[in-house]
Amino acid sequence: MPLPPLPRLPAVVPRSGVSPEARRSLRQLLGDADRALATSFRDGSDATALAARRADVVGRVVVHVWSACLGDTPSAALFAVGGFGRGLLFPCSDVDLLALIDDDATALSRALEHFFACLWDIGLKPGHAVRTVAQCRDLAARDPSVFTSLLDARCLVGHAGLATGLRGILDDPSLWPARDYLRARVAERDARHARYDDTAQNLEPNLKDGPGGLRTLDAIRWLGRRLANAPDLDDMVAEGLLEPGEATRLERAENTLRRYRFALHLEAGRAEERLLFDYQRALASRLGFEDEHAKNLGVEQFMQGYYRAATQIERSGTQLVERFEEMLAPDTDPQPVGTDYVRYGTRIAPRNPKLFAHRPAALVEIFIARLDEPGITGFTAETMRRIQHAVSLHGESLAGDPQVLGAFLTLLRRGALAVDALWRMNRHGLLAAILPAFGTVVGRMQYDLFHVYTVDEHTLRVLRNVARFADPDARREFPIACEIWPHVEKPELMLLAALFHDIAKGRGGDHSVLGEGDARDFCTRVGLPDDDVDLVAWLVRQHLLMSTTAQRQDITDPAVVHRFAGIVGDWEHLDHLYLLTIADIIGTSPKLWNAWKDRLLADLYTATRFALRSDLAPPAHAGARVRECRERALSMLLGERIGTDDIARVWAEFPDTSFLRHRPEQIAWQTAAILRAGGVTPLVEVHPFSVRGSTELFVYAPDRDGLFATVTAMLDRLRFSVVEARVLVSTSGMALDTFLLLESDTQAPATLQRADELRVRMHRALEQSAGQGLVKRSMSRHLRHFQMTPRIEFADAGERTQLALVCTDRPGLLAAVAQALAEAQVRVHDARIATFGERVEDFFQLTDRSNAPLSPERREILRACLLRQIGPEPARTTSHADANA
Incomplete structure (x- = not known):
């Protein structure tokens, strides 16, 4: 034009x-x-x-x-x-x-x-x-x-x-002599990248200053000018710092980022450099990207173009720095490393320049040699170039070369040490060459708030998390995982499961099922025994099983644990699944991991081990479970010198459900609190750090309609998140409500000061006859772009009705749901709360005010109330203040 x-x-x-x-x-x-x-x-x-x-x-x-x-x-x-x-x-x-x-x-x-x-x-x-x-x-x-x-x-x-x-x-x-200038530029780069979590694969990347952004290309030119009198890419080609193909790839990536930046400025109407959610869909449309299917949206293709360009720029920038360092401090005294390699100071190189071309397996073996040779910190710049040449030369044949696959398996058998090598192989494009399916997810964005990294970045972070379990210093943070890791006989299976667990994202269909097929095919080709192939394929297929069971089902119910144990089958599968689950959650988003989830998964793991040790015996009859809980709680209370008559008087009002759904220590704590209160109600008791790394709130008060709404409204005012709720009624009509809480802002249990504030404010709220009004807080800028119409499903659950609610998270959501339940004249008996990024999946056990299951008419009334309270907020134009929220 x-x-x-x-x-x-x-x-x-x-x-x-x-x-x-x-x-x-x-x-x-x-x-x-x-x-x-x-x-x-x-x-x-x-x-x-x-x-x-x-x-x-x-x-x-x-x-x-x-x-x-x-x-x-x-x-x-x-x-x-x-x-x-x-x-x-x-x-x-x-x-x-x-x-x-x-x-x-x-x-x-x-x-x-x-x-x-x-x-x-x-x-x-x-x-x-x-x-x-x-x-x-x-x-x-x-x-x-x-x-x-x-x-x-x-x-x-x-x-x-x-x-x-x-x-x-x-x-x-x-x-600023050359060496000083190089050190200064590298220090500036590292500090700048640290502000962006050291990755270009963020959900809202900065295409100017982020890793792999346009600033990286500026820095390449600045270094070229100052260190080699080569101020542009063509000059660097002439000086041997870049090859023509490298310069072409850099120019192509730079053109992509410049195109995106030009469009972003036009869309934002200001000098915006961040690819915010506010603009991503509009930019994708402006630049001609269209939805292929529900799991390959146009906006995801648009962002994949950015990520791949940024990855290319960051990769080239890192390698150029290595070349500049060698140029300024050449080491001409090679020392042999085995038969195929030599070292120059702290860098390793092939002895024969044509080694990679003649023997492709050496592409992997040099990474193994780098691990084995003490003091080696990297490859020579020329070696990095030869690796990339060989990857281009051999292309798809690497994925089917038995010697390459054998070397790759040898690397994986190094366990935790292999993870750093896998990261480096990815940087050189070698990992995608050996695993072509991995290449398809490089730069693949998942357009939600749950996954904060691209699929490839997430996968590599999961691998790093797995490697952490081998570090003794991580034992305090991951005691069970670090206990399990030394007993994992074949760590390569764990690494393979991590590599393949999300490899089918974006294809359409169930990525766990598709990934299972990929994993089974690859493991067979590398020559693993059938049992090992089955284990890796099972882990990929079931990698979400443990987290969904723990967060969406009642793991205090032996029937739930029994079903889960039946799927897992044995300790080996359980150990591997537990490790993969933790690594996956932390690698999805640093904000997802907290003490509550840690305890939740640990409890499920421990209960499942017991079930497996008991040869998957069916869960005990409810009566036996009630007796066991009562006996253990009684022992605890007697240890506190509380009389049996007092205990019996309190327990006479407790329904059997209390002993089925609560741990003995919770029953003992609630009982002691009721006795201390001496009949004065409402009673509010707070345990700052209770079960599963959460704060426990216990409310004992005359039951009334709207009580659940009053409690949740106050929790919202105090900015607590409810992760679990048990709503019971005693035989004398007293509410026995238990809430497990985390601080909304930090996802941590409450401090002692906050626990006292909660106790006082909640007591005051319960003393008032009128319910607490909802706090109106606007939805965050991020959440506004991921709103969905609530999905509301009802199911029969014995004497109750189960409500499954899937909707967009928002400030005060549970309080708004409670308000809708009160408006619909519905009682809550149990609640399971789970949040996945911007998506909430909550389950409630409900009855009408006569404690009967909800009729079809009452269900429709409740549906209308819920939609009125929690339907999508109207979109509004993003302001400059919003964009910086």
């Missing part, structure tokens, strides 16, 4: 200033130019060419205003810096300027003020600095970022002598 023509500017009278009419004209000119550029972009013009054209337009206007305000002064010069200095301005980018002045040019201060004020007035938003050459030198000597900014400085107008002075700063070898 042809670019919009450059605007014609009127003649200017030097130092005459810019009249209001002229300012309006310039403002109109810039607006017209921006609109023309936006139209050209929508019509398919290249984003880089358009950004260069905008820089040309703005440059002409800036020079025009400079001439009008300062004329042809010998005491000053104006430089474009930043992206403007590099000759690119995206639709809403700031116009960064540096005004260099002579030491005695103070008389220009008023004219410079007018100049910059005029630029603001016509809408350019300049970022500017006014300095002398000496000041620039002083700042550049102290701050590598200032020195770097001068590398991009481009003289727009002014005295040539000042430009020469600026070049003198850059050419001074005493200012």
